[in-house]
Amino acid sequence: MSNDLHIQPPKIIVTTAAIFLVVFAAFGVIKLFNEIKRGEFIGQEFDRVNTIVVSGEGRVEAKPDIALLVIDVLSKGVRIDSVQDENTRKMNAVISYIKEQGIADGDIQTTSYTTRPAYDYPDGASRFLGYLVDQQIKIKLRDFSKIGTILDQVVAKGANGVPDLRFDIDEKEELQAQARGEAIEQARDKAKELAKQLGVDLVRISSFSENSGPYYPEPMYARAEMMKSASFDSAPIIEPGQTEITSNVTIVYEIK
Incomplete structure (x- = not known):
C-alpha cells in the first residue's frame, strides 16, 4: 500500500490564475494591434479638407387663397349642466350658419372645449361665482367675399367673438420650392465670387441645410364687444394683403 501524499492547490487559486492569464493575453493582443495601427501612419499626413461656407435667401410673395378664423363661444352660469347646454346650443x-354659407365639414374643426369653475376674491376671500364653458372652432374660408358677413353674423348667432383671423396659402409647396431655388442660386453665386477672390476652385458641396417658413401678415382680431358696440351699415371689408414665403439655405463647399 502506497503512502504517497498528493497535494492539489485549491480550486479557487487555479480559477483565478486562469482568468488572470486570459486577461493578460487579451491586453497584450490589444496593445499589439494598436502598435501596428500606429505604425501604419508613421511619416504620413492626414488629408486636410478646406471649405468655405455661404448662405442665401429666397423670398416669394403670393396672394393668400384661404382665411383661417377662430370663433369663440363662452357661456357663464351657476349650474354646470345649464351652462353646457347653453354653450352647445x-x-x-x-x-x-357657417355650413349654410357653403363651408364644407372638412373645413370646420373644434380646437378647444373647456369647463372650469369661476371665483372672485374680494378682500382675499374666495367666492364661487359659477362655471365657465368655453368652446372654440376654426374654420377655413375660401371665399373672401363672405368674411365680413360671417364676422358680423356669428356674433348675432351667439359667438363672443373671433379672437384670431389670418390669411394663408393652402398649397404652398410649389412656392416654397421656388423660394428655395432662389436661395440656392444666391448662395451658389456667392460661392463662385468668393472662390474667384480667394484664387481657389470649388470641388463639391459637402453639406446643405435649409431653414424656411411662411411669414403671415399681422393677425386681425374681432371681439364681440367691439362688433356689438359698432353700428355697421354694411359688413366690414377685410383685405387679405400678401403672404411671403421665405427660404434660408447654408451650403458648405469643398475647395482646392
Missing part, C-alpha cells in the same frame, strides 16, 4: 347655431 349657441355653438350649434354658429356651425349651422
